[in-house]
Amino acid sequence: MTRRAFLAVAFVLSLLAQFHIHRSGISIAVSPFFDDQAVIPSLSVTAREWEYRTNHQPAATNTDPTTERGMDAGDSVSNLLEGLPDWVRTYIDWHQLQRQKFPGTKLFTDPAAPPVLLRTCYRICGGLHDRLGKLPWDLYLANQTGRVLLMNWCHPAPLEEFLLPNLLDWTLPRDLNAASVDDGVPAAMRLFHNETTCLWTEKMIPTLFDEASHEHRPRPEFWSHYLDEGIRQDNVARGDQKRLQEKKVVRHRILGGELEFQKRLEMAGETTDLIDWTPSFGKIFGVFFQPSFGVQRELDKVYRDLRLIPGQYSAVHCRVRHPKGIKKFSKGKTPVPGGPDRVGLLWEGEGREFAIETAVHALQCGQTLLHQGANEMEPIYFYSDSEDLVRYVTIELHDPMFEKNYSSILDSNKIHATARKVVQRSRIVGRHDGTANLHIDRQGGAKPTAYYGSFVDLMVAAQSRCVTYGVGNYAMFASKISGSSCRLQHQEESWGVDENKKERTKLCSLPS
Incomplete structure (x- = not known):
């Protein structure tokens, strides 16, 4: 390892050590939802107690729905959110509020900021469906762990080259993508700059799940054990300051498991809208993305x-x-x-x-x-x-x-x-x-x-x-x-x- 790389790693570790347990964004009741039988956590708004701003209005989109492309006029903000399951809408509101409360790098550096979940693609990640078609899983994991969901691609290029955020801002703060090594930005803030530093990130940012879980190619034991255990351990870490500091930012890239996802929603009492193969899937895609x-x-x-x-x-x-x-x-x-x-x-x-x-x-x-x-x-x-x-x-x-x-x-x-x-x-x-x-x-x-x-x-x-x-x-x-x-x-x-x-x-x- 070069001296510069060593210093970068050391700086990141010291940065992560500064994070404190998040207490203001969400109240997590661990015992009723996580026991030896790995009961599926409730998805209800009251059970999660998300911080909710009653007069919150979603941000306007950046594209004109009447462009030559002919985006349906029904793709307005209200129509994108209308009909979505309550737990999805509530998470979107909470996510938007956190990005406003902790703008830019404050999401990463402010001790009061909530933890972060990254959906990553640093090397081989599959085609577009594998990468973007798991939005229901992304939302579920972020909801159950109380984390702000962001996305980070390196291969074959940053996702922002192709898609931009619409209602839910999944992008990393720009300061974390500083391009010049001479602009005064700390080395640790360059974690998400290019393919080389993304490989550093892959080594330095821990995974939500055990490395042995093979989340990118899940086996039966992932769904029966590792998934619930990863969520449980993540919530338990909120009572352990050291463990929380180590996992302020975690990453994942689950593939597959559509039927497993539906089972989890059903076990949590959500039977009317299982998202995949319903209109909610397209609405969620529209909440996340608009063309670059x-x-x-x-x-x-x-x-x-x-x-x-x-x-x-x-x-x-x-x-x-x-x-x-x-x-x-x-x-x-x-x-x-x-x-x-x-x-x-x-x-x-x-x-x-x-x-x-x-x-x-x-x-x-x-x-x-x-x-x-x-x-x-x-x-x-x-x-x-x-x-x-x-x-x-x-x-x-x-x-x-x-x-x-x-x-x-x-x-x-x-x-x-x-x-x-x-x-x-x-x-x-x-x-x-x-x-x-x-x-x-x-x-x-x-x-x-x-x-x-x-x-x-x-x-x-x-x-x-x-x-x-x-x-x-x-x-x-x-x-x-x-x-x-x-x-x-x-x-x-x-x-x-x-x-x-x-x-x-x-x-x-x-x-x-």
């Missing part, structure tokens, strides 16, 4: 160029690079190990035919959901993890010159001929900016702008009337954000089937 300025520009361009109106189109997604779909073409575009998710799908031969066949079936399924308006059938927004497939479906099969140059293939090859017929049945559009659709987890190292497309596709699909999707959880994530029950699965997963997803989604069945 760069992503918003791309969204505006898509809606303008493709003439799409939110709620008046369907979305069809093809995930042709996912190992749950097919393993035959795992070598991808190059012999580099890692499969298509790491290097892309080879657009030739059997790989191309597999992708086109998948798209044809997906479009046929999606076309069964189309709404016939007064004048014409609604359009389909087609998106995929293969930019070649999007170009083929939305541009080439509509191009007279392409048809002329490849007429022999389009006429004689059954796969191509069928694709042309299916595409001509409806208005199919797609985003085509000429760049690769990079996987945010498997294809790190690119500039932040290279990943805009993943967020744009997600948000466009999330504002569609219906979503048709195949393997993986990316497009399913968009469907859950949309709050619409109009969804269809066009392709079964070859392994690792998500039973909850299977139960909630109708599998497409076409006449032979």
